[in-house]
Amino acid sequence: MHSRENPCCCSFDECKLTTEWLLSRTRHRPKIAVVCGSGLSLLAESVSNKQVFHYEDIPSFPVSTVPGHDGRLVFGYVKDKSCVFMQGRFHLYEGYSLCQVTFPVRVFKLMGVETIIVTNASGGLCQDFKVGDIMVIKDHINLPGFAGQHPLCGPNDERFGIRFPCMSDAYNKVLRKLALDISMELGYSNFVREGVYCMVSGPNFETIAEARMLHVLGSDSVGMSTVPEVTVAKHCGLHVLGLSLITNKVSLDYSREEKVNHEEVLQISKMRAEMLQKVLTTFIAHSHQVEGINSN
Numbered sequence: 001m002h003s004r005e006n007p008c009c010c011s012f013d014e015c016k017l018t019t020e021w022l023l024s025r026t027r028h029r030p031k032i033a034v035v036c037g038s039g040l041s042l043l044a045e046s047v048s049n050k051q052v053f054h055y056e057d058i059p060s061f062p063v064s065t066v067p068g069h070d071g072r073l074v075f076g077y078v079k080d081k082s083c084v085f086m087q088g089r090f091h092l093y094e095g096y097s098l099c100q101v102t103f104p105v106r107v108f109k110l111m112g113v114e115t116i117i118v119t120n121a122s123g124g125l126c127q128d129f130k131v132g133d134i135m136v137i138k139d140h141i142n143l144p145g146f147a148g149q150h151p152l153c154g155p156n157d158e159r160f161g162i163r164f165p166c167m168s169d170a171y172n173k174v175l176r177k178l179a180l181d182i183s184m185e186l187g188y189s190n191f192v193r194e195g196v197y198c199m200v201s202g203p204n205f206e207t208i209a210e211a212r213m214l215h216v217l218g219s220d221s222v223g224m225s226t227v228p229e230v231t232v233a234k235h236c237g238l239h240v241l242g243l244s245l246i247t248n249k250v251s252l253d254y255s256r257e258e259k260v261n262h263e264e265v266l267q268i269s270k271m272r273a274e275m276l277q278k279v280l281t282t283f284i285a286h287s288h289q290v291e292g293i294n295s296n
């Protein structure tokens with residue numbers, strides 16, 4: 001049975017079947033996976049020796065339903081590093097269970113991936129942030145998780161990870177530093193920041209009262225993804241880097257007239273994707289400098 005029909009069938013065996021299906025069809029053996037956020041499919045365009053699978057052709061993979069999420073798995077090389085890119089991710093608000101949302105992460109783990117780079121578009125809550133800034137994610141707030149919408153709820157399969165994983169170091173410190181150092185070398189330090197990402201379920205954008213609450217709670221940006229993928233990645237022992245593109249300023253003020261919409265999010269993502277791609281490809285090229293990350 002496929003997870004499109006059954007929201008709760010992302011078992012170890014099903015992950016393994018999908019893994020074997022992919023490994024038997026690709027010569028690539030990626031060590032790095034990249035999840036492209038809204039409007040950020042361009043991140044995968046510069047890979048060499050490309051091999052592409054459409055999500056609808058991959059057993060048990062959900063399909064993309066959101067504009068700006070192409071629904072393609074792209075294998076290839078960035079410099080000499082074997083990578084796999086998700087051009088499009090899955091969200092809770094699409095009606096997928098969190099186990100479907102995170103299914104690809106577990107498949108990557110079983111394929112031999114060691115590091116995952118998760119990107120997204122988010123709204124800036126920190127008053128210093130500007131539209132177009134890139135935020136290296138330092139930490140997150142799992143708001144749906146507080147309410148029991150958590151990808152690790154349910155029986156724990158020890159083959160993936162332990163029952164009570166530690167999340168205090170979900171975003172690898174060494175990888176964060178490398179991303180910040182690279183940004184500085186590229187001359188991007190004026191618009192590359194570090195901060196805390198807060199996940200809400202969506203699909204509506206925040207009310208002003210909600211935005212104020214998230215700000216008071218310590219969130220620098222807010223979005224509708226990433227946290228389930230990162231939680232599952234950390235649970236199964238992957239190294240994580242998170243990069244968030246600030247596509248809009250979230251209003252904390254009742255007198256502000258601007259209204260956010262998805263088209264604006266996509267427009268800013270597409271405008272800044274090239275910058276993010278530069279950070280990403282330079283990061284991947286230098287990732288051998290970091291202990292625990294293989295050189296190809």
Ligand SMILES: O=P(O)(O)O[C@@H]1C[C@H](O)[C@@H](CO)O1
Binds near residue numbers: 066119223226
């Ligand atoms: O997949 P991400 O988190 O980049 O997508 C963001 C959050 C919503 O899906 C959408 C809102 O515009 O963009």
